[in-house]
Amino acid sequence: MQPSTTASVQPLVVFGPPSLLYDFGVQHPLTPRRFGPGIELLEALGADRFMPPPEVSEAELRRVHDPAYISSVRMLSEYPDAGPMLGFSAWGDDPPFSGMHEAAAAVAGGSLAAMERILAGDACHAFHPGGGLHHAMPERASGFCIYNDVALAVARARDAGHRVLYVDLDVHHGDGVETIFWDDPQVLTISFHETGRALFPGTGFVSDCGAPNARGTAVNVPLEPGTSDVSWLAAVELVVPALAAAYQPTILVTQHGSDTHLFDPLAHLRVTTLAMARAAALLHRVAHQYAEGRWLATGGGGYDVYRVVPRVWALVWLTQAHRDLPLETPPEWRARWSGEAARFDQAPPPLMLLDPPELAAPEPESLVERNRQTAEAALACALRAIEESTAA
Numbered sequence: 001m002q003p004s005t006t007a008s009v010q011p012l013v014v015f016g017p018p019s020l021l022y023d024f025g026v027q028h029p030l031t032p033r034r035f036g037p038g039i040e041l042l043e044a045l046g047a048d049r050f051m052p053p054p055e056v057s058e059a060e061l062r063r064v065h066d067p068a069y070i071s072s073v074r075m076l077s078e079y080p081d082a083g084p085m086l087g088f089s090a091w092g093d094d095p096p097f098s099g100m101h102e103a104a105a106a107v108a109g110g111s112l113a114a115m116e117r118i119l120a121g122d123a124c125h126a127f128h129p130g131g132g133l134h135h136a137m138p139e140r141a142s143g144f145c146i147y148n149d150v151a152l153a154v155a156r157a158r159d160a161g162h163r164v165l166y167v168d169l170d171v172h173h174g175d176g177v178e179t180i181f182w183d184d185p186q187v188l189t190i191s192f193h194e195t196g197r198a199l200f201p202g203t204g205f206v207s208d209c210g211a212p213n214a215r216g217t218a219v220n221v222p223l224e225p226g227t228s229d230v231s232w233l234a235a236v237e238l239v240v241p242a243l244a245a246a247y248q249p250t251i252l253v254t255q256h257g258s259d260t261h262l263f264d265p266l267a268h269l270r271v272t273t274l275a276m277a278r279a280a281a282l283l284h285r286v287a288h289q290y291a292e293g294r295w296l297a298t299g300g301g302g303y304d305v306y307r308v309v310p311r312v313w314a315l316v317w318l319t320q321a322h323r324d325l326p327l328e329t330p331p332e333w334r335a336r337w338s339g340e341a342a343r344f345d346q347a348p349p350p351l352m353l354l355d356p357p358e359l360a361a362p363e364p365e366s367l368v369e370r371n372r373q374t375a376e377a378a379l380a381c382a383l384r385a386i387e388e389s390t391a392a
């Protein structure tokens with residue numbers, strides 16, 4: 001069934017006071033300040049179905065995390081400065097903070113609760129902007145991610161008997177989710193990201209396509225630095241529909257990190273909201289075509305807090321709400337947040353929801369060609385493995 005364009009629906013949005021607690025400190029790039037402009041833009045566009053994220057139980061966290069790691073997080077959450085004394089090595093990009101366990105457990109709980117609402121049939125589409133902490137590993141924190149909320153939601157759906165398609169559009173490889181489901185034939189993970197040759201976490205190459213008993217259920221499309229709308233979207237359009245057709249998922253989970261955007265300060269892709277909106281629409285069609293609309297979308301990375309992140313959240317929400325994208329952002333919203341943006345030395349919220357086409361510079365032919373070969377190789381590798389496994 002195709003998504004209806006006339007009937008408007010209210011997607012469930014996971015957000016509430018606990019969302020603001022996930023905070024590594026004022027200097028850290030992943031800032032809860034993004035919720036102010038982000039959530040207010042959704043509200044200005046008409047979002048009114050919010051669910052605060054509940055704290056997840058430790059038993060649920062153990063679906064994807066080692067008990068010893070959860071204990072370490074709890075300990076550092078209580079004594080954030082005592083890491084060296086307690087024998088914990090430095091946590092690098094993930095500095096422990098007071099209440100870290102509760103904050104991370106709320107992010108995880110948000111994605112899990114949204115998934116449960118979808119499984120129960122209370123919601124068809126759900127969006128968790130604060131979710132998408134895709135780097136967290138079973139036994140360690142990584143890349144601003146303490147607990148892997150998306151993996152937890154995926155595991156919950158899998159345990160309910162679903163075939164899960166996970167699509168990761170963040171500029172960084174979705175390594176934590178991939179690792180957790182590496183040998184799981186019931187979960188297909190597809191990650192589009194800037195190549196690990198140029199960017200954290202340095203993994204996610206075409207040849208990495210799943211454990212021997214789950215070949216083809218991890219798919220990696222590493223793209224060249226400088227990749228812009230044309231070849232990014234071409235890769236998504238080549239790989240996702242073909243693999244959805246081959247794999248026949250019954251539920252869709254996605255991660256929409258806005259750090260692919262050309263304004264993002266932490267990475268080197270040059271994607272704009274034009275291509276991101278097309279990708280969201282494509283994923284929406286996949287959800288309806290294969291999964292009766294069951295779709296949990298999450299936010300993820302994104303460090304241009306006023307100019308980029310809110311618009312990416314808005315286009316995901318508008319897509320889930322079956323709404324046309326307005327040309328412009330609401331003037332009151334822009335006025336309200338441009339002052340705070342200036343105070344934090346950030347660019348203000350822009351006039352246009354969708355970036356002008358000329359913002360994405362034309363890509364060199366050689367780059368387009370390399371990306372095309374990468375996407376074709378990733379697809380071929382996965383299709384071959386899926387065919388072999390269904391023939392066996």
Ligand SMILES: [Zn+2]
Binds near residue numbers: 284288293322
């Ligand atoms: Zn829909």
Ligand SMILES: [Zn+2]
Binds near residue numbers: 171
């Ligand atoms: Zn990222």
